Amino acid sequence: MADPANLSEDLSEADAANELMRLAREIKKHNRLYHAEDAPEITDQEYDALVRRNEALEAAFPHLIRADSPSKGVGHEVAASPLSKVAHAVRMMSLDNAFNAEEVGEWVARVRRFLDLGADAPIAFTAEDKIDGLSCSLRYENGELVRAATRGDGQVGEDVTPNVAHIADIPAKLAGAPPEAFEIRGEVYMERAAFADLNTRLMDEARAAAEAKGEEFDPHKARQFANPRNAAAGSLRQKDASVTAKRPLRFWAHGWGEVKGELPGETQCEVIRAIEAFGLPVSQLFTRVEGLDALLAHYKSIAGQRPDLPYEIDGVVYKVDRIDWQERLGFVAKAPRWALAHKFPAERAETTLEAIDIQVGRTGKLTPVGRLAPVLVGGVTVTNVTLHNRDEIARLGLRVGDRVLIQRAGDVIPQVVENLTREVEREPYRFPSTCPECGSEAVAEEDEVDVRCTGGLICPAQRLERLKHFVSRGALDIEGLGEKTLSEFLERGWLKNGPVDIFRLEDDHFDDLWTTKGWSDVSIHNLMDAINAKRAPDAARLLFGLGIRHVGAVTARDLLKG
Numbered sequence: 001m002a003d004p005a006n007l008s009e010d011l012s013e014a015d016a017a018n019e020l021m022r023l024a025r026e027i028k029k030h031n032r033l034y035h036a037e038d039a040p041e042i043t044d045q046e047y048d049a050l051v052r053r054n055e056a057l058e059a060a061f062p063h064l065i066r067a068d069s070p071s072k073g074v075g076h077e078v079a080a081s082p083l084s085k086v087a088h089a090v091r092m093m094s095l096d097n098a099f100n101a102e103e104v105g106e107w108v109a110r111v112r113r114f115l116d117l118g119a120d121a122p123i124a125f126t127a128e129d130k131i132d133g134l135s136c137s138l139r140y141e142n143g144e145l146v147r148a149a150t151r152g153d154g155q156v157g158e159d160v161t162p163n164v165a166h167i168a169d170i171p172a173k174l175a176g177a178p179p180e181a182f183e184i185r186g187e188v189y190m191e192r193a194a195f196a197d198l199n200t201r202l203m204d205e206a207r208a209a210a211e212a213k214g215e216e217f218d219p220h221k222a223r224q225f226a227n228p229r230n231a232a233a234g235s236l237r238q239k240d241a242s243v244t245a246k247r248p249l250r251f252w253a254h255g256w257g258e259v260k261g262e263l264p265g266e267t268q269c270e271v272i273r274a275i276e277a278f279g280l281p282v283s284q285l286f287t288r289v290e291g292l293d294a295l296l297a298h299y300k301s302i303a304g305q306r307p308d309l310p311y312e313i314d315g316v317v318y319k320v321d322r323i324d325w326q327e328r329l330g331f332v333a334k335a336p337r338w339a340l341a342h343k344f345p346a347e348r349a350e351t352t353l354e355a356i357d358i359q360v361g362r363t364g365k366l367t368p369v370g371r372l373a374p375v376l377v378g379g380v381t382v383t384n385v386t387l388h389n390r391d392e393i394a395r396l397g398l399r400v401g402d403r404v405l406i407q408r409a410g411d412v413i414p415q416v417v418e419n420l421t422r423e424v425e426r427e428p429y430r431f432p433s434t435c436p437e438c439g440s441e442a443v444a445e446e447d448e449v450d451v452r453c454t455g456g457l458i459c460p461a462q463r464l465e466r467l468k469h470f471v472s473r474g475a476l477d478i479e480g481l482g483e484k485t486l487s488e489f490l491e492r493g494w495l496k497n498g499p500v501d502i503f504r505l506e507d508d509h510f511d512d513l514w515t516t517k518g519w520s521d522v523s524i525h526n527l528m529d530a531i532n533a534k535r536a537p538d539a540a541r542l543l544f545g546l547g548i549r550h551v552g553a554v555t556a557r558d559l560l561k562g
């Protein structure tokens, strides 16, 4: 992918102004999704690319910097939050990012120049893994925790004092002799395993809630956190702290804000070790190194350990160790000159698109799925990618045989980022105009991107999906008719007229069942009892069970009210 910071030479001022306007709007939207709603739509790398593009344009056209430029604010607006607001005594900064060793080298050189150090003068740094969590400031007075606040926009955060009381890593009282007032800063995070358990639990709860209401359970609509970072943020920023109590959150410290009294050390390393001694965890991979080469070696070592860590990290943070030097270096705009976040590249890999399969859903929607030559992406073997719809295939110009760059972010289904062989001449992929299951015409309605099979119940794929829907818990709720049984009965031609044939099974195929492998006296009678119990179904369940597009469980009930 092109470096977003590389500007083409013929970029006009008008183009730049338009792009800056678009970027301001887009970055603002993603900030809101990420911070206020914990529901990001793009990966961190994509977000970083937008920010870098914005920075590059502003550097090239400083007179075009907008009043609402995203570079002027830090983080989200806390105004929308239901939690009370806390002003930070010392602003919570964000870090500048580097994306490769060269940029780290430039940063070290800048630090040297600023401090007037010779090229050979020793310079020490701390380095630690950058956890993907939620920044939090803990204020201790006389050793007692008096306030916890999220970062918010850096100046004003949200009060989460009752919430952090449920985080075991955060002591209510510090050990030893801390400064009179001490704001310890770090990250609230959730470990990978706890994140997976939480999503499983939320799914189970959503299923149980749907069943209790007699509604169709749609797993896609159940609340699921996209990644551990969102899970941590969503769990901490709860108005009701008892919700936080049920979420296994963790914390580690990596810095400090306001200090009244004596700072317990003269270097970053000494103070971090002191914080650890006061009773707060710090990164196990925190270390002190001298010089650029040692920094990069530690980065490599952390990157190597990344897959085995119980939590997700997205880079390594470097800080100038000497605090008097940190003070001399100071800040530029919103970030300290003495710290840098060296980000990991996205988990991406190249492979070959071997086939495009079309799956047909209950409402006849044709969904393309890309079959890949198996490839390892961030420790997971990937063989399928979602291609979404016809437009997405066209946008990427995908054809079978293309080399593709795929990306995996968290537990999200992998996606194709780029077609690497677009330019190679090859027969274009033709999205089917007929259904691969029944041969009926497949069309997209006006203003719709989805292509659907028009075969209705002629279509075996739709027939099976509709039957499954008809017997599902939200609809007629007939036990004993699983997918395997339904597709077997379909194949035998026992259900060719759709759901109505279910009620004819006893009359028409009772004897056939006796000679069918896997069926016994007990299982046949159980099935017939289950079907007979639903011969006079609740009207709304029946209407919903017929699976008419746009008629969900609630609509079905509403329709019958009139």
Ligand SMILES: [Zn+2]
Binding pocket: 360, 435, 436, 437, 438, 439, 440, 453, 454, 455, 456, 458, 459, 460, 461, 462
């Ligand atoms: Zn079809």
